[in-house]
Amino acid sequence: MAYSKKVIDHYENPRNVGSLDKDADDVGTGLVGAPECGDVMKLQLKISDDGMIEDAKFKTFGCGSAIASSSLATEWVKGKTIDEALEIRNTEIVEELALPPVKIHCSVLAEDAIKQAIEDYKRKREKKGGVQQEETAEA
Amino acid sequence: MATETATREDGTTEGSGRRRVYLDNNATTPCDPRVIEAMTPYFFEKFGNAASRNHEWGWEAEEGVEEARAQIAKAIGADSREIVFTSGATESDNLALLGTVEMYAEKGNHIITVPTEHKAVVDTAKYLESKGVEVTWLTPKPDGLIDLDELRAAVRDDTVLISIMAANNEIGVIQPLSEIAGIANEKGAVFHTDAAQAIGKIPFDVNELGVHLASISGHKVYGPKGIGALYIRRRRPRVRVAIQMHGGGHERGNRSGTLAVPLIVGFGKAVELAVLDLTNGEIDRVRALRDKLYRGLTSKLPESYVNGSMEHRLPGNLNVSFAFVEGESLLMGISDIAVSSGSACTSASLEPSYVLRALGIGDDLAHTSIRFGLGRFTTEADIDYTIDRLVDVVTRLRDLSPLWEMHQDGIDITKIEWQGH
Numbered sequence: 168m169a170y171s172k173k174v175i176d177h178y179e180n181p182r183n184v185g186s187l188d189k190d191a192d193d194v195g196t197g198l199v200g201a202p203e204c205g206d207v208m209k210l211q212l213k214i215s216d217d218g219m220i221e222d223a224k225f226k227t228f229g230c231g232s233a234i235a236s237s238s239l240a241t242e243w244v245k246g247k248t249i250d251e252a253l254e255i256r257n258t259e260i261v262e263e264l265a266l267p268p269v270k271i272h273c274s275v276l277a278e279d280a281i282k283q284a285i286e287d288y289k290r291k292r293e294k295k296g297g298v299q300q301e302e303t304a305e306a
Numbered sequence: 307m308a309t310e311t312a313t314r315e316d317g318t319t320e321g322s323g324r325r326r327v328y329l330d331n332n333a334t335t336p337c338d339p340r341v342i343e344a345m346t347p348y349f350f351e352k353f354g355n356a357a358s359r360n361h362e363w364g365w366e367a368e369e370g371v372e373e374a375r376a377q378i379a380k381a382i383g384a385d386s387r388e389i390v391f392t393s394g395a396t397e398s399d400n401l402a403l404l405g406t407v408e409m410y411a412e413k414g415n416h417i418i419t420v421p422t423e424h425k426a427v428v429d430t431a432k433y434l435e436s437k438g439v440e441v442t443w444l445t446p447k448p449d450g451l452i453d454l455d456e457l458r459a460a461v462r463d464d465t466v467l468i469s470i471m472a473a474n475n476e477i478g479v480i481q482p483l484s485e486i487a488g489i490a491n492e493k494g495a496v497f498h499t500d501a502a503q504a505i506g507k508i509p510f511d512v513n514e515l516g517v518h519l520a521s522i523s524g525h526k527v528y529g530p531k532g533i534g535a536l537y538i539r540r541r542r543p544r545v546r547v548a549i550q551m552h553g554g555g556h557e558r559g560n561r562s563g564t565l566a567v568p569l570i571v572g573f574g575k576a577v578e579l580a581v582l583d584l585t586n587g588e589i590d591r592v593r594a595l596r597d598k599l600y601r602g603l604t605s606k607l608p609e610s611y612v613n614g615s616m617e618h619r620l621p622g623n624l625n626v627s628f629a630f631v632e633g634e635s636l637l638m639g640i641s642d643i644a645v646s647s648g649s650a651c652t653s654a655s656l657e658p659s660y661v662l663r664a665l666g667i668g669d670d671l672a673h674t675s676i677r678f679g680l681g682r683f684t685t686e687a688d689i690d691y692t693i694d695r696l697v698d699v700v701t702r703l704r705d706l707s708p709l710w711e712m713h714q715d716g717i718d719i720t721k722i723e724w725q726g727h
């Protein structure tokens with residue numbers, strides 16, 4: 168199978184590889200896929216109080232297209248607001264990387280990873296918010 | 307030598323700092339130059355139809371065919387009349403299974419095989435199953451070998467055929483052929499073995515082993531593609547298969563169709579050369595290189611697991627799972643080295659290797675498996691290069707792998723609830 172130039176570029180020079188502290192309040196983590204299916208993506212976003220994505224990191228177990236999809240996703244979400252990031256569609260990833268039909272699931276996974284990371288962040292905020300509210304109620 | 311890229315005899319290139327290494331000899335092999343040399347006259351000077359009985363062109367072609375038939379027969383301890391040429395091992399497997407079941411329908415309607423067989427056997431057996439034939443699928447042991455007690459218990463009075471391959475194309479595991487033949491002969495069942503991967507790699511004599519039908523292929527033994535043969539035993543006992551290709555009655559009626567004379571001549575030469583490898587030190591050389599590859603990879607890369615028995619294995623085969631690194635991404639990083647992966651992503655279907663699955667190897671590990679197939683043209687420099695490249699790429703991809711990170715953190719990834727697709 169021939170890979171597109173962009174897939175090869177992301178595979179050879181993946182952007183934003185690494186991990187953020189998953190326990191930090193301002194970090195949302197998305198972990199999608201399954202080892203039995205041959206791909207697992209971990210995408211982490213560091214988000215400011217006003218909802219800006221300040222940093223993004225990924226690690227991926229999967230084929231070249233899965234690596235490229237997640238690498239591209241980190242590039243795209245950086246500097247965006249949460250709402251803007253949620254608008255990223257897998258079809259845009261397919262188009263940018265020229266993924267063949269059998270690799271579309273890689274782009275779906277990347278979209279899911281963004282969503283899950285943001286959900287995780289929101290959950291943490293709610294929890295924190297909830298705790299704060301309780302505290303104020305007590306006071 | 308000049309710094310220009312030079313193409314070596316086996317098609318690999320050297321020079322310009324770029325090396326190409328072919329380690330996919332279980333998939334196919336290059337034609338040995340001596341094979342090509344033997345074939346060449348049969349395209350133009352001796353182009354006749356081997357079935358033309360009344361002129362020299364026909365006689366020349368027939369002579370070439372009969373010499374090849376004798377070469378192949380001799381190589382496996384058979385009689386020339388027991389060799390039927392086909393288009394390859396796939397056709398031979400089809401002829402063996404379909405032909406036996408049809409021929410012995412009065413005796414019974416039951417066959418026995420193994421899920422780790424080549425698709426040419428597996429899918430033919432499934433087809434027969436869909437037509438009402440009862441198929442017993444044996445469960446291979448975790449090392450890929452069949453359980454002889456299970457086989458013994460599975461054979462019945464109405465069992466017409468046992469089909470078990472000599473050596474597996476993915477994991478190279480060699481089955482206990484003479485023991486299987488003993489069971490088949492005792493119970494009066496026909497024993498077919500797909501020996502496509504075995505010829506020239508392990509001693510294979512049809513009488514010493516006691517097999518009744520054997521499939522072989524040209525392109526696995528440094529011969530041309532599109533040619534193969536089925537050995538059909540004529541004595542003690544005489545075995546017959548029902549015709550699957552009707553027509554002009556070639557090959558004693560067993561397989562009609564104008565004989566592919568150049569391919570047959572090349573096939574004969576290739577098999578003759580291949581069995582010499584057994585005694586001229588070649589297989590020991592290949593085994594030593596394979597063992598070097600095995601030691602190099604497993605000593606330098608933790609969490610790498612060999613799939614299938616190391617003891618009962620083809621000398622040139624190695625199949626390793628590099629845990630936490632997906633196979634296709636690994637192949638992408640070593641595009642200058644030809645190997646295969648059991649990962650789903652490399653095949654049309656979305657499932658990882660059915661052979662590894664049949665051994666009870668989890669899909670997670672199957673996705674990380676790589677098959678190395680060494681051969682006649684593999685050099686020590688090829689192996690040294692391959693070890694270095696693999697260590698590099700696996701290390702790089704593990705740094706990229708969330709599973710490797712979890713593993714390093716002491717997390718058991720089998721305990722996580724994954725949301726698969």
Ligand SMILES: Cc1ncc(COP(=O)(O)O)c(C=O)c1O
Pocket residue numbers: 332333393394395396397424426471473474475500501502503522523524525532533534
């Ligand atoms: C064990 C085995 N059987 C059958 C085949 C099919 O052989 P052919 O390509 O000659 O049809 C192969 C090779 O692909 C093989 O390895």
